[in-house]
Amino acid sequence: MELDALVEEFARNVAAQGDAIGRGDSRTGNKHARRYTAALEQLRLRGDEGREALTVLLEHPRADVRATAAGFLLRYRTAKAKAVLEGVIKEGGLAAIGATMTLKRWNEGTWSLDPG
Template sequence: MNLDRLVEEFAVNVAAQTDCIWNGDSKKGNRHAKRYLSAFDKLRAHGAAGRAALAGLFVHPRMDVRVKAAAYLLRYRTDDAKKILEDAAKREGMIPFIAAQVLRNWEEGVWNLDPE
């Protein structure tokens, strides 16, 4: 699978999981989470090229997709990822709360979404 398709799979499934959460369907949401995690693992296997491809989602129209990509790329695109998370955290709602938690975990040294 090429990098663009993996990035698209990541984005589609992040958005779908969020939609499932809003609709109260955690079981279906968990299936989407497994899919975007799988896409991330495959992107990570491509090293810097895979992570650079994922960074393309920093300009995605959906905040949940931008925040999730930023959360996974904090170690590799720290300044860009922090800006996205900080911008999201200024708002209210579930996604801004998640962004704030990611930043807090990063600052406390317990962030571990992409350990290396």
């Protein structure tokens, strides 16, 4: 699968998971989480080229997509990813909870979403 298709798959399924969680449908949410995680694994296999492809999502219109991408890009694009997470926290909402926890883990030194 091409890089842009993997990035699209990641974004589409993060958004779908967020929508499912908003409806209280954890089963569907988990299905989409598995899909975006699979896309992410394929991006990781391509090293920094895959990570770089994911950076376009730091500007995505949906906060959940921006925050999820930023969480995975903290080691690769630290300053930008932190800024995105801080912005999502200021926006509030469901995505802010995940962004808060991600930054907390980063600051504690226990973050391990993309160990490299």
